[in-house]
Amino acid sequence: MSIIEECARPVDKNSIKGIPAPVLINLYKTMVKIRLVEDYIGRLVSGGKIKTPCHLYIGQEAVAAGICAHLKKDDLVFSTHRSHGHYIAKGGGLNGLMAEVFGKVTGCSRGRGGSMHIASLDKGLLGSSAIVGGTVPLAVGAALSFFLQNKKSVSLSFFGDGATNEGVLYESLNFASLKKLPVIFVCENNFYSTHMHISKIQSIMNLYKIGELFNIPSFRINGYNVIEVYTRTKDIIENVRQNRKPAFIEAITYRWRGHVGPDWDLDKEIRSKEEVYWWVKNCSIRRFEKILLDEDILDSSSRKSIFKEIRGEIKDAVNFSKKSPYPKANELGDVFSS
């Protein structure tokens, strides 16, 4: 079975055995939250309510939810232009995210960063860069800091398949391996680098092998099945934490929408309708939800209340954003720290 076919497989009921119900519910909640928030933001973009370029995470929820479930408060995460999912999974508040995309001063970056520059110092998301591969060395630097201070924390770098074409990734992998640093490189392979299929831009199709080139323990995981993400990365991350050496994870996933904005990009000769529909039909949240319902971990009323709760939270965040003031022009003078 190819890795893509595996992505569509129903979640095996044996695979959730041994995972406590509250953990499963939390994974589910995180995924649903990312989905609903991103869907809402997509509609804000369509409706012209917000202008900042939003790169939606819809379809990739299992990766952020499954991995961040193992991270502690002091672990540091660095993200990309597609950062909303990572922010939510790391515990970032919706008010800060929503106000940021509205360009309000109450946003997590005071309206200066917009959708592509989301950060939460409190929650350990140290920043997200719109330059492909740009935050990879920052994560290595944070890992070096943990190493030097003898801390048991890890740092984690999310990047896309497109970043495997950037030289800085290879430089960073080399240094992390050379110095045995506690950093986890997570390549979210959604098969597209903006408008280009991975097969058109990358000569190595098994992206996890890039990590192996640098003697870094490297893994390919099914990033379309949150249980597999959760179960497999648990050991990987624990190993990095205990043994102070890096790991490389290629998570196979799929972004439902186009590179940027809410459009599905079905008419741009980038990808076929059939391809997109196949991934949508095999939605990772639906497949996970089914097993939770089948195993009585979730019932229809608790499912309903989860949706209601998250929708309420989104509504509150939107109201908060709308009521918040825009930044004043004197913000432009805040170029340096005191």
Place this chain on the structure above:
Amino acid sequence: MRKISYARAINETLHQLMHKDKKIILMGQGVTSPWYVGTTTVGLVEKFGSDRVIDTPVAENSITGIAAGLGLSGMKPILVHPRMDFMHYAMDQIANHIANWHFMFGGQHKMSIVMWSIINRGGEQAAQHSQALQGIFMHIPGLKIVMPSNPYDAKGLLVSAVRDNNPVLFIDDRWLYQSTGYVPRDLYAVPIGKAGTIIKGRDVTIIANSYMTVKACKAAQILKKEGISAEVIDLRSIKPFDTALIAESVRKTGRVVVADGGWRTCGVAAEICAFISEKLFKYLKAPTERVTLPDAPAPASSVLEKAYYPDENSIAKAVKKHIKIELSRFLPGVSIIPAAKSLRSTATVGPRLPSASPRGERREASGGRRRIK
């Protein structure tokens, strides 16, 4: 007070700072090798170990990002780029990440990093081993830039750079490494953004930085013999630069020559001249003048190098051209200062390439001669 070399002042400062603050990490290419950074890092790895003195692979962009990651997560990196030319590789981390980080995330972060950048030129090293890139970095918001000219300032500015919570480029010139000066033993800070008046004068203000300050002082001596009293200001910091001290001097002298060891177009000298033109125009008695590298890559051959790098004579010539134009404007045909006679034969400015002297420059010079006759 003792007299020590510039290189020794840096070495001593690094020892003292690293001893005092365990969070300081020195990293970069060649930090354990005299081949790269001269004697400035002698004894550091022996004293502080290879965890805190990290000699890195040749991977400028990632190493710069890694240092930034250290700075973001509570450490204090001093990252050395032993040859500025290679910083072009690191431009993404410097310009897109380090410089923007504080502003872009609403001021949540302190991007605390010192980028010790060394201009290493001369010796027929040619275009890729000679660059002085302060102008490029000066253009980018979010970076502070200091450029010491002597051992005392090297120590004091390095201390300030390390204590600052922002990205600071500490740019020094290998040509200064052997120069000596009085340096206190204890740590002290020379504030970022404050220039210094090195020589007091009344006829003209020469504004310089780093190695060009040394040349400006020599130029002032040449000019003194010819009856011209030059004030020399050492910028020390080029971003932010000390507008108050410049204004004070220009109001007094009304004439300005800016000397910088980088390129001419959009360079440090251009920026200082623009500031003076915008804010101090009414005090000017003559146009501002720039002494810089020509807009050409650095050559190898010693003969071309000699033509390429401006020196004290280039600065003295620029000053005299300045005063000459003023004479021709206010007193056509009249020469009132004793030096004026000698001015007529030395009216070109800046470095002149032997076979390819810029035409405009020559015309300008000869035009000047015509006007003064």
